[in-house]
Structures are given as C-alpha cells and as structure tokens.
Amino acid sequence: MKSFFSSVKLTLALLIVIALAAVLGTVIPQQEAADTFTSRLSPGMVSVFQKLQLFDIYHSVWFMILMGLLSINLIVCSLNRLPASWKLFRGKSVLDEYDVFRDLPPEQTIMSERTRSDEASRLEGILKKNYRRVERKEAQKGVFLTGEKGNASYLGVYVIHFSILVILTGMIVGFFFGFDAYVSVAEGQSVDTVELKGGKGFKKLDFAVRCDRFTVEYYEDGTPKAYRSELTFTRNGNTIHQGAVLVNHPATVEGVRFYQASYGTVPSGDALIVVRKGRDRTHVMRIGAGQEFDLPGKEGRAKIIRVEGNFMRMGPAVKMQIQSAKRDVQFWVFQNIDEMEAAHPGLKEQVPIFDPGLFNPYVFSLITIQPRHYTGLQVNRDPGVPIVIGGSFLLVSGFMFVFFYSHRRVWIGVAQEGAKTKISIAGRSNKDRVGLDREISRLIGEIRKTGS
Amino acid sequence: MMIMINTTILSWVTFIYFVAFVCYFISAIRHTNLWGRVASVTVLVGLVAHTVGLIIRWVESYKMGIGHAPLSNFYESLIFFSWTIVLLYVVFEWRIKHRSLGVFVVPMAFLAMAFASLSPNINSRIQPLIPALQSNWLTSHVMTCFMGYAAFAIAFGLGCMYLLKSLDRNPAESSKSFLRYLPSSDSLDELIYQSVVLGFVFLSLGIITGSIWAHYAWGSYWSWDPKETWSLITWLIYAAMLHSRFVRGWRGKRMAVLAIIGFAAVIFTYLGVNYLPGLHSYLQS
Numbered sequence: 001m002k003s004f005f006s007s008v009k010l011t012l013a014l015l016i017v018i019a020l021a022a023v024l025g026t027v028i029p030q031q032e033a034a035d036t037f038t039s040r041l042s043p044g045m046v047s048v049f050q051k052l053q054l055f056d057i058y059h060s061v062w063f064m065i066l067m068g069l070l071s072i073n074l075i076v077c078s079l080n081r082l083p084a085s086w087k088l089f090r091g092k093s094v095l096d097e098y099d100v101f102r103d104l105p106p107e108q109t110i111m112s113e114r115t116r117s118d119e120a121s122r123l124e125g126i127l128k129k130n131y132r133r134v135e136r137k138e139a140q141k142g143v144f145l146t147g148e149k150g151n152a153s154y155l156g157v158y159v160i161h162f163s164i165l166v167i168l169t170g171m172i173v174g175f176f177f178g179f180d181a182y183v184s185v186a187e188g189q190s191v192d193t194v195e196l197k198g199g200k201g202f203k204k205l206d207f208a209v210r211c212d213r214f215t216v217e218y219y220e221d222g223t224p225k226a227y228r229s230e231l232t233f234t235r236n237g238n239t240i241h242q243g244a245v246l247v248n249h250p251a252t253v254e255g256v257r258f259y260q261a262s263y264g265t266v267p268s269g270d271a272l273i274v275v276r277k278g279r280d281r282t283h284v285m286r287i288g289a290g291q292e293f294d295l296p297g298k299e300g301r302a303k304i305i306r307v308e309g310n311f312m313r314m315g316p317a318v319k320m321q322i323q324s325a326k327r328d329v330q331f332w333v334f335q336n337i338d339e340m341e342a343a344h345p346g347l348k349e350q351v352p353i354f355d356p357g358l359f360n361p362y363v364f365s366l367i368t369i370q371p372r373h374y375t376g377l378q379v380n381r382d383p384g385v386p387i388v389i390g391g392s393f394l395l396v397s398g399f400m401f402v403f404f405y406s407h408r409r410v411w412i413g414v415a416q417e418g419a420k421t422k423i424s425i426a427g428r429s430n431k432d433r434v435g436l437d438r439e440i441s442r443l444i445g446e447i448r449k450t451g452s
Numbered sequence: 453m454m455i456m457i458n459t460t461i462l463s464w465v466t467f468i469y470f471v472a473f474v475c476y477f478i479s480a481i482r483h484t485n486l487w488g489r490v491a492s493v494t495v496l497v498g499l500v501a502h503t504v505g506l507i508i509r510w511v512e513s514y515k516m517g518i519g520h521a522p523l524s525n526f527y528e529s530l531i532f533f534s535w536t537i538v539l540l541y542v543v544f545e546w547r548i549k550h551r552s553l554g555v556f557v558v559p560m561a562f563l564a565m566a567f568a569s570l571s572p573n574i575n576s577r578i579q580p581l582i583p584a585l586q587s588n589w590l591t592s593h594v595m596t597c598f599m600g601y602a603a604f605a606i607a608f609g610l611g612c613m614y615l616l617k618s619l620d621r622n623p624a625e626s627s628k629s630f631l632r633y634l635p636s637s638d639s640l641d642e643l644i645y646q647s648v649v650l651g652f653v654f655l656s657l658g659i660i661t662g663s664i665w666a667h668y669a670w671g672s673y674w675s676w677d678p679k680e681t682w683s684l685i686t687w688l689i690y691a692a693m694l695h696s697r698f699v700r701g702w703r704g705k706r707m708a709v710l711a712i713i714g715f716a717a718v719i720f721t722y723l724g725v726n727y728l729p730g731l732h733s734y735l736q737s
C-alpha cells in the first residue's frame with residue numbers, strides 16, 4: 001500500500017488522468033451550459049452522463065478522489081524521501097582525500113611561488129568570500145580547503161510540493177466555508193438577501209446593500225469605458241460602508257466581496273415630476289412606481305401607482321394617488337398635457353381623471369421619464385483566498401530553490417611540489433554542471449589575478 | 453482609420469525576420485559562418501525595430517487618450533508573442549554560441565507576425581480597454597504567460613532538432629550534412645530541459661497572476677473557464693514531463709516528443725480555446 005502511494009508512476013498517471021478529465025470538462029458543456037446540450041442527447045445518454053457527473057466534472061466526486069489521491073501520493077512520497085534529503089542538506093563533505101583532484105584538467109592546477117601556508121590562508125579568504133560554509137583541514141599532502149553553498153536546494157522540492165498542498169487546502173476551505181452568489185439591485189432599492197449560484201437557494205446577509213446610482217461611461221467610439229455602482233451598506237439603518245464598485249475594483253464589507261457583474265434597466269423607470277402649490281411652492285423630485293412622499297405642505301401623502309412610457313398612445317404618464325384626511329383621489333399626469341388640451345379643449349373638465357390639478361391647490365406636471373438602472377452584483381465570500389495566495393508565494397520561492405540554485409562544493413588542495421606550491425581546484429554540483437564549470441573558471445581567474 | 457506608423461514598422465519587422473530565417477537556413481546548409489553572422493545581425497536589427505514598434509504603439513495609444521500597454525487584443529498578443537520568442541532566442545543563441553536553433557525558432561516568430569498582419573479577421577487598430585481589462589495585473593499576466601509560451605516554443609524547436617538529429621545514423625562520419633551541423637544530442641537534451649524549466653516557471657507565474665486578476669475582475673480566482681483549464685492542462689503536461697526526468701530519469705527522444713506535445717497544448721491554450729466560449733474570448737476581436 002505504501003509503495004503504491006509512494007510511486008512516481010502513480011504521480012505521472014494521476015497528472016495525466018487529471019489533465020484528461022480537465023480536457024473533457026472543456027469539451028462537454030458544464031453546469032448551466034449543459035442544459036441546452038442535454039436536449040440534443042437521448043434520455044439514456046443524459047442519465048449515463050449524469051451518473052458519471054460529466055456535467056459538473058470539476059466538482060464531481062471522482063474528480064475530488066483524483067485530487068485526494070494526488071495529495072496522498074505527494075505526502076507519502078515526501079515523507080519517504082525527506083530523511084535522505086535532510087541528510088544531504090545537513091551533511092558535511094566527508095571527502096578529504098586527494099581523490100577529488102585525480103584526472104584534473106591542466107587548467108585547474110596553478111603553480112605558485114609563495115609558501116604553502118601563505119597560499120592556504122589567501123585561498124581560504126577567497127573561498128570565504130564566495131561560499132557560505134568553508135572548512136580547512138591539514139592533511140598529509142597539504143592543506144585541504146572546502147567551500148560549500150546551496151545545500152538548501154535539496155529542500156526546494158519539498159517547498160514546491162508543500163505549496164501545492166497549501167493551495168489545495170485553500171481551495172477546500174473556500175469550498176466549504178465560502179459562498180458564491182448573485183443579486184441585482186435597482187437604483188434606490190435596498191436588499192439583504194442574495195441568490196446562491198447553482199440553484200442552491202438564498203442567503204441572508206448580516207447587512208443590506210443599497211444601490212444609490214448606476215452609470216455607464218463610454219469612450220468616444222462608443223465602447224463602454226466603465227460600469228460604476230455607487231453602493232451604501234447599512235445595518236439597522238446605520239451606514240457601515242459606502243463606496244463605488246467598478247469592474248476590477250470590488251468592495252469588501254465584513255469579508256464579503258461585491259463585484260460589478262452586469263446591469264440593466266428596470267421596466268418602468270423613474271418619473272421626474274414637479275409639484276406646485278399655487279404660485280409659490282415648487283418641488284422637483286425623481287420617483288419610481290410604488291414610492292410615496294409627503295406633499296410639501298403636509299396636506300396629504302402622494303403615491304406613484306404606475307409609470308408608463310406611452311400611455312394610451314398619448315406619451316409618458318404617471319398615475320398618482322393622493323390620500324389626505326378629507327379625500328382620496330387618483331389621477332393621471334401626462335407629460336404632454338398642454339398639447340392634449342390644445343387638441344381637445346375642455347379635456348380636463350370632461351375627463352377629470354386626466355386633470356393634474358385635481359387635488360387643488362396642488363398641480364403636478366411630468367417633465368420626463370428616466371430609465372432606472374439596476375446593477376448586477378456578484379457576491380462572494382472566500383476565506384481560502386489568503387491560503388491560496390500564501391501557497392502561490394511558496395510555490396514560486398520553491399522554484400527559485402530548485403531551478404536557479406544548486407548545491408555546489410569546491411575543493412582546493414594546496415601542496416608542496418619541489419620549490420613551488422601546487423594549487424588544485426575541483427568541484428561538484430548536484431545539478432547544473434555548466435554553472436559549476438563557469439564558477440570554477442571564475443574562481444581560477446580570481447586566484448590568478450590576486451596571486452600575481 | 454489612418455495607418456499607424458507602428459503597423460508599418462511591424463510589417464517591416466515581419467519581412468526582416470523572414471530574411472533572417474533564410475540566412476540561418478543558408479548558413480546551416482552550407483556551414484558558413486559568414487551567413488550565420490549575417491543572420492544574427494539581421495535578427496538583432498529585427499528585434500530592435502520590433503521593440504521600437506511596440507514602444508511607438510504604446511505611445512500612440514496615449515496620444516489617442518486611451519493609453520495602455522500593447523497587450524490588449526489578439527493582434528497585440530501575436531506581436532508580443534513574436535517579440536518574446538525572438539528575445540529569448542537571441543539570449544539562447546548568445547549563451548549556447550550556436551546558430552542552428554535559428555532555423556527552427558525564427559520562422560515561428562515570422563509566422564506569428566505574418567498571421568497578425570495578414571489575417572483579414574485580425575484588427576490591428578489600437579482599441580480602448582474594455583472595463584474587464586483595466587487592471588495592472590493584465591500587464592504582468594500577459595507578459596509572464598507569453599514569456600512562458602516563448603520558452604516552450606524554443607523547447608519545441610529544440611525537440612524538432614533532437615528528432616532530426618536522431619535520424620543521423622552514423623554520427624562519427626564527418627560529412628558536411630545539415631544534421632552534422634546541429635549541436636550534439638546531449639546538449640540538445642540539456643537545452644530542452646532548461647527551456648522547459650524556464651517556461652514552466654513563467655507559466656506558473658502566468659497562472660498565478662491571472663488568478664489574482666480574476667479574483668479582482670470576476671470575483672473568483674479560479675472559475676474553470678476553458679482558457680484557465682487549458683493552461684492548467686498545459687501545466688500538468690509539463691509537470692509530468694519534468695517528473696519523468698527528475699525521478700524516472702527519462703532523457704533524449706522521450707523528452708523531445710514531450711516538448712512537442714507540450715507545445716501543442718500551449719498553442720491550443722493560446723489559439724484553440726478562443727473557439728470555445730468563455731471569459732477570455734475577448735481575444736476574438
């Protein structure tokens with residue numbers, strides 16, 4: 001069992017199978033997109049597909065099992081190998097034989113006029129500048145210096161593998177403790193319940209969101225430049241946050257993020273009306289169907305019952321209701337009332353319900369009907385995000401260790417040869433032979449330059 | 453719409469890359485250093501002009517009042533892809549001191565440029581950024597992705613060279629054939645590995661920056677949109693390739709074949725996916 005989970009063959013097989021499953025998911029329409037696709041399949045096929053969860057592969061049980069197997073594989077494998085890598089990481093070089101200098105290319109030995117001990121301390125200094133760990137040993141044949149760096153590259157793989165587990169953990173946390181929802185809010189409206197994606201019902205938030213205004217800005221050529229929702233978040237009537245949400249600029253309120261996702265117009269729109277009492281008082285207001293307001297002199301309460309873009313083919317109109325202590329009246333306010341009266345003199349008297357001054361001394365007029373927007377907000381909470389970001393950082397730093405860093409050891413032997421001192425330089429690397437060769441020639445250059 | 457100076461420069465660059473390719477080809481067939489040097493100089497001239505063209509395009513977009521890095525539509529991405537291929541190629545040529553790779557890689561840069569300039573469906577105008585693209589992450593995302601793609605393109609070229617080289621039955625013979633001119637199989641294998649590693653790191657960075665951007669723009673760092681999914685598939689293929697080398701010690705021909713398969717996945721991630729619906733399909737401009 002353990003050998004099954006620690007085998008790299010399993011890793012390769014899982015990586016390929018997961019890749020194939022992912023391909024399948026881009027070929028078969030998933031989730032909502034599957035609805036139109038199923039109508040082209042026979043019912044038998046549909047039920048087979050559904051049993052295999054082929055319409056939601058990335059959330060299917062078998063896909064989760066594959067990811068689980070991958071994680072177990074990763075953990076077992078890493079635990080298996082870690083002790084050996086740890087030894088390599090900690091391990092001191094046991095080689096102190098002159099073996100390492102056998103078959104050395106001629107350019108890796110230098111003859112010097114100085115004494116052995118002079119050279120040894122000079123070279124030790126050079127090594128100390130270039131290596132993290134430098135050792136000096138007096139051997140029979142001469143002084144033996146070791147320079148070492150990059151042991152940490154043995155552990156980079158574990159950082160990478162661990163980071164993948166961290167990322168998967170973050171995704172799981174998001175899956176279980178987060179939610180993914182949508183809500184549309186008309187201008188002026190306030191909502192506190194959002195609809196969970198995938199038909200999973202509704203969720204009530206701890207606060208309400210109100211859309212104060214929604215605007216679209218355009219470039220000169222007519223393509224959209226910015227979608228902007230001005231939102232106010234309230235709890236028990238108190239504002240807890242206020243700000244604009246644009247594409248690429250979400251707002252975060254108590255861990256819940258609001259994203260600009262879509263927009264549209266509410267069918268009826270808002271009426272821009274003027275309220276006049278006699279000569280002196282005028283009032284302009286923007287108001288939608290179903291909304292109410294007090295008359296300026298508090299003689300009654302007005303309500304907009306209907307907002308019509310083109311009522312009875314006579315243009316824009318709103319139907320109002322006014323309730324007061326004395327009476328309760330309903331009438332229409334037409335935007336084009338002057339033209340209508342010119343065409344039909346005496347209209348207001350014949351059809352009192354068309355008289356905008358029916359509730360005297362107040363007279364109402366309709367300036368225009370403005371379209372009212374709603375904004376479509378995506379509402380998410382994902383406590384796994386910081387974990388995923390942390391994992392990504394780890395992944396990238398692991399790459400640095402594994403790919404751009406190698407364990408390098410360099411040995412320098414300093415021995416008496418006749419009247420001269422012979423310096424031999426050899427090196428070893430766990431990978432990146434080319435880089436090591438370059439480093440050795442650089443060292444030799446440095447030794448020659450400072451030696452003359 | 454007036455013809456912009458940048459598109460003129462960029463069509464010249466296309467031509468220069470073609471000339472460079474022809475020079476590399478002649479140099480590889482005739483084993484002459486002179487043609488090789490001409491090729492190297494030509495490709496460098498092309499790269500400089502290409503860089504200037506990109507900068508001018510960037511500046512022109514600011515003059516139009518819609519300033520943004522030239523990385524926002526399909527035309528610009530092809531031009532940038534080509535630029536990264538040539539840039540990486542020049543670095544590789546300088547490091548390995550060998551010019552035969554140019555025969556395989558420079559034509560890819562040329563084809564990307566030619567496709568961008570000549571295809572009737574590709575709009576070369578500078579367009580304003582739609583709201584979803586107005587993010588600082590766009591630049592880092594596109595740059596890292598295309599560095600990765602370019603490194604994989606080079607691995608692909610090297611893989612083809614390796615397979616061609618393995619057609620050479622008796623390498624000891626000292627004929628002056630084209631195959632003899634290619635670097636040794638061992639060094640090709642090492643270079644494939646190095647370029648795949650480079651591509652893998654950049655692709656990972658590209659996926660990470662893309663996820664951060666998606667987190668801001670779409671409310672989810674990962675939504676299994678086809679382009680995302682295909683970049684993951686590509687990542688998994690190269691991860692499998694690296695593991696088969698690290699742990700199982702695969703070398704040579706298998707690596708060459710995997711480099712070619714991996715690049716096919718890259719190309720599908722870049723181009724094929726645009727024919728599937730998804731968030732990234734803005735590239736179909």
Ligand code: HEM
Pocket residue numbers: 006007008011070071073074077078081157160161164402652691694695698699
């Ligand atoms: C996709 C998730 C990954 C899984 C499931 C995975 C799994 C494994 C396994 C099971 C091993 C063998 C363990 C051993 O024998 O030491 C291994 C080794 C290795 N993996 Fe991964 N790996 C993954 C990602 C990566 C990545 C992204 C890299 C970096 C490129 C990487 C680099 C390595 C290296 C260098 C080794 C060799 C270790 C050695 O020789 O000691 N792995 N991986």
